[in-house]
Amino acid sequence: IQTIGILTSGGDAPGMNAAIRAVTRAGICNGFKVKGIFRGYDGLINDEVQPFTTENVSGIIRDGGTILRTARSKEFMTPEGREKAFQTIKKEEIDALVVIGGNGSLTGARDFAREYDLCCIGLPGTIDNDLYGTDSTIGYDTTLNTIVECVDRIRDTAQSHERIFFVEVMGRDAGFLAQNSAIASGAEAAIIPEDSTDVDQLAQFMERGIRKSKRSCIVIVSESPKCGALYYADRVRKEFPGYDVRVSILGHLQRGGRPSAHDRILASRTGVGAVQAIMQGQRNIMVGIRNNEIVYVPLSEAIRSDKPFDRGLITVLDELSI
Numbered sequence: 082i083q084t085i086g087i088l089t090s091g092g093d094a095p096g097m098n099a100a101i102r103a104v105t106r107a108g109i110c111n112g113f114k115v116k117g118i119f120r121g122y123d124g125l126i127n128d129e130v131q132p133f134t135t136e137n138v139s140g141i142i143r144d145g146g147t148i149l150r151t152a153r154s155k156e157f158m159t160p161e162g163r164e165k166a167f168q169t170i171k172k173e174e175i176d177a178l179v180v181i182g183g184n185g186s187l188t189g190a191r192d193f194a195r196e197y198d199l200c201c202i203g204l205p206g207t208i209d210n211d212l213y214g215t216d217s218t219i220g221y222d223t224t225l226n227t228i229v230e231c232v233d234r235i236r237d238t239a240q241s242h243e244r245i246f247f248v249e250v251m252g253r254d255a256g257f258l259a260q261n262s263a264i265a266s267g268a269e270a271a272i273i274p275e276d277s278t279d280v281d282q283l284a285q286f287m288e289r290g291i292r293k294s295k296r297s298c299i300v301i302v303s304e305s306p307k308c309g310a311l312y313y314a315d316r317v318r319k320e321f322p323g324y325d326v327r328v329s330i331l332g333h334l335q336r337g338g339r340p341s342a343h344d345r346i347l348a349s350r351t352g353v354g355a356v357q358a359i360m361q362g363q364r365n366i367m368v369g370i371r372n373n374e375i376v377y378v379p380l381s382e383a384i385r386s387d388k389p390f391d392r393g394l395i396t397v398l399d400e401l402s403i
């Protein structure tokens with residue numbers, strides 16, 4: 082292997098730049114040529130490729146977003162799209178492809194590696210923390226901290242007005258962001274996909290906020306097309322008309338901002354781990370960290386949809402929000 086190509090794909094996540102920097106520098110340090118591929122898999126299909134030197138990644142460790150840009154490529158989901166992408170791989174003489182992204186992006190890498198003789202290495206880049214086999218994903222810690230800062234601010238106004246807030250956070254189908262941000266911000270409850278919530282429980286959440294001279298109640302709700310924060314706010318307005326209810330949907334501000342030290346270190350360690358994996362002849366794996374050790378997880382396992390959710394976290398929130 083002589084040349085490593087890097088791309089970022091799917092939703093951007095704080096720390097992706099730190100990962101690009103780590104793969105580029107570790108690659109060059111170990112004698113590889115490095116090429117940056119712009120706009121995710123679309124850039125691979127359209128040959129948007131540029132040789133990278135250490136200068137290309139200078140000063141980016143502290144920046145949110147991704148200097149390589151990103152995309153959710155529909156074309157790459159088709160065999161024809163992947164064939165075009167492989168033409169670029171051949172033309173650019175890329176021998177190993179490092180994909181920094183979430184579930185969908187690593188599924189693409191898995192399919193690509195199955196169809197073509199190519200070394201694909203994934204790095205877990207998503208705020209959702211839903212990749213199997215790694216304790217945390219690049220971007221998750223920063224987003225968690227961003228949410229907590231937002232909820233602290235919401236608490237000020239919620240207390241002043243004695244209101245109930247439903248705060249909707251991202252996470253796609255996973256409740257890691259919602260549950261842990263609720264614990265860290267002292268919210269009264271979290272509504273997550275891993276646990277069902279009925280109307281009796283809503284009543285209980287309201288009481289928690291009002292009891293013990295608390296003047297407000299904050300419920301963190303995992304995003305969901307059908308039953309997000311607006312849905313629960315409507316239900317409370319109907320079932321408990323006495324309460325003053327507001328909704329705050331945090332949206333994409335959760336994905337921006339400077340990466341936390343934790344995410345920069347995770348990105349740097351897994352980025353170096355990706356280059357080491359290539360040197361060891363590993364193929365078609367994601368580099369993660371489990372119990373503070375670098376691990377190589379087969380791509381087909383990393384994209385499993387059943388990353389264990391520690392139900393003890395539900396007890397922690399329940400007991401601390403009485």
Ligand code: F6P
Nearest residue numbers: 092183207208209251252253336
């Ligand atoms: O996967 C990251 C994520 O931010 C999810 O939490 C969210 O559901 C989705 O991406 C939003 O995607 P988009 O930016 O394309 O609207």
